[in-house]
Amino acid sequence: MAALRRKWAAPGLILQAAPRPESETAEAEIRIGFTASRKVGNAVKRNRARRRLKALAAEMIPHGANPGLDLVLIARPATVDRPFDELRRDLQQSLNRTKAARKTH
Template sequence: MTLSTIRKRADFLAANRGVRVARPGFVLLAQPNGGRGKRFGVTVTKKIGNAVVRNRMKRRFRELLRGELPQRGLPDHDHVLIGREGGIERDFALMRDELVAALSRAAAGKGDPPRRRKR
């Protein structure tokens, strides 16, 4: 089973309607994709740091996802990791454990409550 990458903005926005599991270094979004297989996407905003920091974080996230999604990912779901402040300094093994825990919570449907909108 090969993993494919999410590239279209509409797919990222659709994933935002799915299950949200927050961890200290990232937020995992999981949304059924209608039989397209296991897909993943990574996003890191400019609030996190400059381009060097953001690209390093994205490389770490892609490596995490490529290692864990084939066995533990939800079938026929889009998985999106959103980088959070401090995620670049976190230990890689710790982030892997957090990703495994987040995937199991998402598989059980135990997402975090919806975000409150700022007024």
């Protein structure tokens, strides 16, 4: 299963994506986890980084990621102050690079 996991580091965030083993249907939900280590900063900065990642995920993941995935968004020190448009680009690039982006026809 570890061979199926993918990871991409962008300037504003790190994305880890893995298929859920029990998800065989196209309607499987996407599970998302968020983390910010002490490298990001003090508790205030870590909480702000997590809130920004949660807002970003709520906006982009439901319509932009394949169903049946486990995703983990990891904050980086730049997550706290990076403009939100650039965080959006970082997440889209990460979804594309990890092959987690939903295919549009």
